[in-house]
Amino acid sequence: MMSERPIVVVTGASAGAGRATVRAFAERGFDVALLARGRAGLEGAAAEVEGAGGRAICLPTDVAEWAQVRAAARRVEEELGPIEVWVNSAMTTVFAWFDDVRPEEFRRATEVTYLGQVHGTMAALELMKPRDRGRIVNVGSALSYVGIPLQAAYCGAKFACRGFFESVHAELLAQGSNVAISMVHLPAVNTPQFDWCLSRLPNKPQPVPPIYPPETAAKFIVRAATDGRRSKIVGSWNKVVVGAAKFAPAVLSEFVARTAVSGQQTPEPAAPDRPANLFEPVDRDGDHGAFGSFTQQDRGFWTPSFLESLPNTARTAAEAAVAAARHKVRSFVSSSAVARREARPTRGDST
Numbered sequence: 001m002m003s004e005r006p007i008v009v010v011t012g013a014s015a016g017a018g019r020a021t022v023r024a025f026a027e028r029g030f031d032v033a034l035l036a037r038g039r040a041g042l043e044g045a046a047a048e049v050e051g052a053g054g055r056a057i058c059l060p061t062d063v064a065e066w067a068q069v070r071a072a073a074r075r076v077e078e079e080l081g082p083i084e085v086w087v088n089s090a091m092t093t094v095f096a097w098f099d100d101v102r103p104e105e106f107r108r109a110t111e112v113t114y115l116g117q118v119h120g121t122m123a124a125l126e127l128m129k130p131r132d133r134g135r136i137v138n139v140g141s142a143l144s145y146v147g148i149p150l151q152a153a154y155c156g157a158k159f160a161c162r163g164f165f166e167s168v169h170a171e172l173l174a175q176g177s178n179v180a181i182s183m184v185h186l187p188a189v190n191t192p193q194f195d196w197c198l199s200r201l202p203n204k205p206q207p208v209p210p211i212y213p214p215e216t217a218a219k220f221i222v223r224a225a226t227d228g229r230r231s232k233i234v235g236s237w238n239k240v241v242v243g244a245a246k247f248a249p250a251v252l253s254e255f256v257a258r259t260a261v262s263g264q265q266t267p268e269p270a271a272p273d274r275p276a277n278l279f280e281p282v283d284r285d286g287d288h289g290a291f292g293s294f295t296q297q298d299r300g301f302w303t304p305s306f307l308e309s310l311p312n313t314a315r316t317a318a319e320a321a322v323a324a325a326r327h328k329v330r331s332f333v334s335s336s337a338v339a340r341r342e343a344r345p346t347r348g349d350s351t
């Protein structure tokens, strides 16, 4: 049965930022199509949409599989009506040194996190372009701009998501389309990913502070769908990091090498029976909802704990800048030495 309410599709709707986005759209009068794999989370999300007076449809879907994503999109239009907004939020990752990641794990993280956004965008455009109407929002990260240790699969996928987004955005402009695509680059968010993504780290993974609540992510995702803005970097610290990636990449590399290994782990040892959602959903124990387990730190940029860490952060940044400058001087000196050696006439030269 069709209704007058606009329709949004959210991938990764069962948990985390996607789950908070579902709620935010439902509160703004949308009907919501929920795509993810875990039944418990999908049903929990559907109950929230219905509680806000909207209609929900649960579509268990693996976003790595194009045929499943396309079939889900068609069912949404048959059962709810024309899709107005499509949000690609689904992700997974492997927290580990690159040497500790198996090829099939790297491939799977890439297929879910990168190809999941490609499949979602493809399915949405197939339906939106003939109508010349619709909005797509792809969820990015500061890690779409900076590669950090222990996250090679995720960073590779997120960089790829950004390149893909830029290209499709330019194509839509070139074609004069009224379909808009946006990318929202989130800061660290307190979501279940740190509890259920595959990890080979000795300690429990954590987002690098400052840590924001999932509602902040949802607010900016909904805003991008409404104003159609091309790209948004959320959070002051995120803006600093992205600026550093553009203008001082060597300093940023030094900085993340010094801070991001310990910064991504709590002091708490990882549970030996920790679950992993890489190939299967982790929902046997029920609905995980939007929030992860970092509620105390969960207050954004001006948290007392983040403010306390600023002097250390500033000192490490200054040390990283000095180390990067040293590297530059050393490589300049050694390349000049090579150039001088190569320019020196060899024995037997007639000139």
Ligand SMILES: NC(=O)c1ccc[n+]([C@@H]2O[C@H](COP(=O)([O-])OP(=O)(O)OC[C@H]3O[C@@H](n4cnc5c(N)ncnc54)[C@H](OP(=O)(O)O)[C@@H]3O)[C@@H](O)[C@H]2O)c1
Pocket: 011, 012, 013, 014, 015, 016, 017, 018, 035, 036, 037, 038, 039, 041, 061, 062, 063, 064, 088, 089, 090, 091, 092, 112, 139, 140, 141, 142, 185, 186, 187, 188, 189, 190, 191, 192, 193, 194, 207, 277, 280, 281, 282, 283
């Ligand atoms: N949390 C952060 O600190 C942070 C920072 C920057 C950017 N982001 C971005 O925010 C978005 C959401 O991340 P999050 O932290 O909310 O992650 P999350 O808590 O782990 O939630 C991930 C969602 O993706 C779904 N999912 C995983 N594998 C899937 C698959 N194969 N097919 C379909 N759905 C799948 C999960 O549900 P099922 O397991 O039920 O399928 C879940 O609904 C991602 O794009 C991420 O890159 C997050």
